[in-house]
Each structure stands twice: as structure tokens, then as C-alpha cells.
Amino acid sequence: MKLSIERAALLKAVSQAQSVVERRNTIPILANVLIEAEGNDVQFRATDLDIEVVDKAPAMVERAGATTVSAVTLHEIVRKLPDGAMVTLEDGGAGRLVVTAGRSHFDLATLPKEDFPVMASSEYASNFSAPAPVLRRLFDKSKFAISTEETRYYLNGVYMHVAESENGRVLRCVATDGHRLARIDAELPEGAEDMPGVIVPRKTVGELRKLLDDDELKVAVSVSETKVRFATPDITLTSKVIDGTFPDYTRVIPTGNTKTMEVDASDFARAVDRVATVSSERSRAVKLALDEDRLVLSVNAPDSGAAEEELAVAYGDERLEIGFNAKYLLEIASQVDRENAVFLFNSAGDPTLMREGSDTSAVYVVMPMRV
Missing domain, CATH: 3.10.150.10 (DNA Polymerase III, subunit A, domain 2)
Structure with missing residues (x-):
């Protein structure tokens, strides 16, 4: 594998990936990001086994290939490189990835790509798209009420579901910790009518926020009983949902x-x-x-x-x-x-x-x- 990529594009892709990675890991491969280069693109994939993020960036790929390297180390290196630098990533063999930019040269340890866990793709019961500002409002306005009490794990996220309101059916996000509650509605997107209600975990809500800054973007949302996926042209975020029943919030x-x-x-x-x-x-x-x-x-x-x-x-x-x-x-x-x-x-x-x-x-x- 050998590729060249602009520092800004690399930093954006790697920072999204490294934020998913858990700092304390008992499984070494989970601290790594999987780099896959092919055609005119390079993909960076990171996971903590509950969330998986795949970030795509344009690159000049000389030799296609894949490897895994420490996400945090790669992010720190790229962050400290000068603006506008061209960065070359090359598989140096013998379990090494060589990173060069101008006069800087780094030799990083890698782990075999075969060991990297890829989240099984599931059949999604419902697929629809929604504008980024709509999803941003739904999650931003509700997330402050997410419970941090681990014993009530079914409250540790935002409940996204289809609900009846006085103005007809809506896409609704609800969060509560027993002391306060937020209920936010948005127009029901086409194709979301049969969506199963899911509890999107707190960490996923935080990661999702990074996808929703561009007001022009349409985000493709896919929902099944066990997983939820949010995709923009460059980033795909897949997450398990909380396995539990959200309480009947209408009573409160x-x-x-x-x-x-x-x-x-x-x-x-x-x-x-x-x-x-x-x-x-x-x-x-x-x-x-x-x-x-x-x-x-x-x-x-x-x-x-x-x-x-x-x-x-x-x-x-x-x-x-x-x-x-x-x-x-x-x-x-x-x-x-x-x-x-x-x-x-x-x-x-x-x-x-x-x-x-x-x-x-x-x-x-x-x-x-x-x-």
C-alpha cells in the first residue's frame, strides 16, 4: 500500500475515527484504525465494537492495500504537521507503516488487517433521508436530558421513534433522566413511517453530532431493531442501539x-x-x-x-x-x-x-x- 493525501483531508478523516476508539483497551487491535486504499479513495475505519465509523477521503493511491495503525498516534502526528503538507502513507513491510511529510519521517507499528473486527451489516427495516439541520435539532435539544445512571441503562440514550402529535405523525426524539425530560418533534421524512423505535446510545449521539455541521447535507438514516446507521457521502456511522424498553414518557x-x-x-x-x-x-x-x-x-x-x-x-x-x-x-x-x-x-x-x-x-x- 502506498498513497499520498492532503494533510487537511487526512486530519478530518482520522480525527473522526480516533474519537470512536476507546482510550483503555484490553484488545490491542481496537486501538487501531484500519486504512484501506483503493482507486482514488482511502477509507479509515475505527470501532469500539458498539460503534463503527468509516471515513472516506480522496487520495492519490499508487499501490492499493490495507493495514492498521494506532488511531491516536496517527492523529497526533497529522495534527502536528504543517498546514498544506502532502502526507505519504506507505506500508513498509515487517509490521511497519511509514508516514512522511516534507522532512518529517515516522515509522509506526502496525497490526494485521485480518484481525480488525468489521461490524456485521444487518438488514435495515427502514431507510430514509433527512436534512442535517433537522437531525441536529432533534438530538441537540434532547441530549442534555440523557441519564448517566448505568443501572437505568435504557435511559442512557435518546429514544428516536415515530409518534402521533396534534399535527399528525412526526419523527420524535425523547430523553429523560427522571428529573427532567425533553421531547422534540420534526416532520416525518418519507420512508420513515414503519421505522422501529430505537434508543440511540449517548456516545453515538456525541459522534453523530460531528456529521451534522453542514446545513446543505442530506443524511441517509437506516434503522433496524438492533442497529442504526447515519451516512453522509464521506462518513458512515453505524451503532448498536440500547437493548431495552424506553418507558412510557407520555405519562409524565x-x-x-x-x-x-x-x-x-x-x-x-x-x-x-x-x-x-x-x-x-x-x-x-x-x-x-x-x-x-x-x-x-x-x-x-x-x-x-x-x-x-x-x-x-x-x-x-x-x-x-x-x-x-x-x-x-x-x-x-x-x-x-x-x-x-x-x-x-x-x-x-x-x-x-x-x-x-x-x-x-x-x-x-x-x-x-x-x-
């Missing part, structure tokens, strides 16, 4: 909340952040006291002090005092793209609903705290 979304508060989302987030400064890290409880068109945010931490801030809001219901975890409020407020956040309350002990203005395609639920 309150429908009878009638006390409505409308507030400027960024003003609200900044005020919460300011008053939470004095609270002890552990509880971080912020009290919201609502009265006719005014909101008083307060924190009382006996060991460190107290803080209070008043905001003008649109509120016309009876007086209400309710407490929340400051971190949860901030995370939810930061999801709002429009100017105004609308909070719907019932009582101090009931879950609160939040949405962006009159838009019901993004709904958030947060559980209150005793204050």
Missing part, C-alpha cells in the same frame, strides 16, 4: 397545567445563573415566587449566603412559590431558540412544562424541588 408530560408565565429566555437564564452563585453545589435549589407580572428568583444557602433577583414576566394567575434545581433550569432555558420561554405550572409539587413561545414541537418537563 402534564396536560392540566394552566398557570402560564412568559419570560425572555436569555434574561431568565442569566438571572438564574446569578442567584445560583451563592448556593451550595449539592442542592443548588432556586425558588421562583410568582405574582402579578413579576417573578422573584431567590436562593437561600445558610452556610454561604442568600441572593434575590426580580424579573418582569407575563403572569396573571394566583400567587405561586416553586423550587427547582438551578442546573436543570439553566439547561432547559438554554435550549430556547426563540426570544420567549413559556412555563406552565400546576402547583408547587407538580412537574412543570416549558416550551418555546407557541411552538409545541419542542416540549420540556422539569420536576420541582422542595425549598
Whole structure:
């Protein structure tokens, strides 16, 4: 194998591959990236046995072939090479890969390509394509609510499924950790009608985000009961899905909340952040006291002090005092793209609903705290 490739193209491909690789490995081959050169392309394939990413880049291939080399080492070398450099990768024989660029020369240990595990391709029940900005919104707005509790492994991802909404059938992403919940809807893409509901793992959601930066891109999505695949012309990301049943989230979304508060989302987030400064890290409880068109945010931490801030809001219901975890409020407020956040309350002990203005395609639920 011998090929030449531009540094920028190589860096882009290798950085996507190396981020999938687990830093601590008991199986040495899993620390490597499989390089396959043929025709006018070179493919970089990396896996942790749950996720596989294949990144394709244009290259001048003198001799077709394949080998595997440490993903992290190759990435570090390429990252430190000067901009615009032409990089040559050549199989040096005797278990070595020779990397040259200008006056730099590296000799890296390789492992046999035959040992590299390739994820078995499965039959996908559903294939459709969606614009990158649509998928980005679905996952970006829901991922903050993914649970990190390993015991409730079925909450360690985003539940992507087809659902009924008041505007017909939609493609929906839901995440929850029991304290807060995010439910985001998008128009149902053609071909997705029979898609099985799948729980996309947290790590996959993070890796997928790197594919979705280009607003012009269409992403091909394939879903089966056990796997999900996202593909752009250059990158294919395949992942196992979480083997579990996502709970019936519709039961926790309150429908009878009638006390409505409308507030400027960024003003609200900044005020919460300011008053939470004095609270002890552990509880971080912020009290919201609502009265006719005014909101008083307060924190009382006996060991460190107290803080209070008043905001003008649109509120016309009876007086209400309710407490929340400051971190949860901030995370939810930061999801709002429009100017105004609308909070719907019932009582101090009931879950609160939040949405962006009159838009019901993004709904958030947060559980209150005793204050």
C-alpha cells in the first residue's frame, strides 16, 4: 500500500475515527484504525465494537492495500504537521507503516488487517433521508436530558421513534433522566413511517453530532431493531442501539397545567445563573415566587449566603412559590431558540412544562424541588 493525501483531508478523516476508539483497551487491535486504499479513495475505519465509523477521503493511491495503525498516534502526528503538507502513507513491510511529510519521517507499528473486527451489516427495516439541520435539532435539544445512571441503562440514550402529535405523525426524539425530560418533534421524512423505535446510545449521539455541521447535507438514516446507521457521502456511522424498553414518557408530560408565565429566555437564564452563585453545589435549589407580572428568583444557602433577583414576566394567575434545581433550569432555558420561554405550572409539587413561545414541537418537563 502506498498513497499520498492532503494533510487537511487526512486530519478530518482520522480525527473522526480516533474519537470512536476507546482510550483503555484490553484488545490491542481496537486501538487501531484500519486504512484501506483503493482507486482514488482511502477509507479509515475505527470501532469500539458498539460503534463503527468509516471515513472516506480522496487520495492519490499508487499501490492499493490495507493495514492498521494506532488511531491516536496517527492523529497526533497529522495534527502536528504543517498546514498544506502532502502526507505519504506507505506500508513498509515487517509490521511497519511509514508516514512522511516534507522532512518529517515516522515509522509506526502496525497490526494485521485480518484481525480488525468489521461490524456485521444487518438488514435495515427502514431507510430514509433527512436534512442535517433537522437531525441536529432533534438530538441537540434532547441530549442534555440523557441519564448517566448505568443501572437505568435504557435511559442512557435518546429514544428516536415515530409518534402521533396534534399535527399528525412526526419523527420524535425523547430523553429523560427522571428529573427532567425533553421531547422534540420534526416532520416525518418519507420512508420513515414503519421505522422501529430505537434508543440511540449517548456516545453515538456525541459522534453523530460531528456529521451534522453542514446545513446543505442530506443524511441517509437506516434503522433496524438492533442497529442504526447515519451516512453522509464521506462518513458512515453505524451503532448498536440500547437493548431495552424506553418507558412510557407520555405519562409524565402534564396536560392540566394552566398557570402560564412568559419570560425572555436569555434574561431568565442569566438571572438564574446569578442567584445560583451563592448556593451550595449539592442542592443548588432556586425558588421562583410568582405574582402579578413579576417573578422573584431567590436562593437561600445558610452556610454561604442568600441572593434575590426580580424579573418582569407575563403572569396573571394566583400567587405561586416553586423550587427547582438551578442546573436543570439553566439547561432547559438554554435550549430556547426563540426570544420567549413559556412555563406552565400546576402547583408547587407538580412537574412543570416549558416550551418555546407557541411552538409545541419542542416540549420540556422539569420536576420541582422542595425549598
